[in-house]
Amino acid sequence: MATFVMQALGCEVSAINTVQFSAFAPESTTPQRASLTHDQANHTGYKQFKGRKTPAEEIADLYEGLKQSRLNDFDVLLSGYCPSAGVVQQVGKIARETRFASTTKPGAFFWGT
Numbered sequence: 001m002a003t004f005v006m007q008a009l010g011c012e013v014s015a016i017n018t019v020q021f022s023a024f025a026p027e028s029t030t031p032q033r034a035s036l037t038h039d040q041a042n043h044t045g046y047k048q049f050k051g052r053k054t055p056a057e058e059i060a061d062l063y064e065g066l067k068q069s070r071l072n073d074f075d076v077l078l079s080g081y082c083p084s085a086g087v088v089q090q091v092g093k094i095a096r097e098t099r100f101a102s103t104t105k106p107g108a109f110f111w112g113t
Contacts, residue, residue, distance in 0.1 A: 002078055014071050016062045018080065018087055021051035056086030063094055074098050077111045 003015045066072045077095050082088045095111050102108045 002080070006078075011076075014066055014074070016054075016059055016066075018054050018059065018091075019051065019083055020054065021049055053083035054087070056084065056090040059087060059090045060093075063090075072098070073101070075102075075108055075110065079111070 003013050006013050063072070077091075077098055079091050079095075082091055099111070
């Protein structure tokens, strides 16, 4: 959801998803329900969900690909749900690296959750 909103606001986005989930809220019986929000729809606490958690190694690999393509000059890093301690560590590593790279541009980097 954040990717779409940021793109709609004109931001260039390099998204690395930490999870890929699809689910229906408990009271929902039809997949056409258009008003589902992240909190209502994508949660492993519901009886029905499909998808997977992205391993920390894959997140590191995807970020390395962004660096190789020189697509890692970020002004903002927005993190959300991290499904494991390894993912938290990897997101932290990316944030530290990005923050260090932005030291030549004071005030140019923001990390939000």
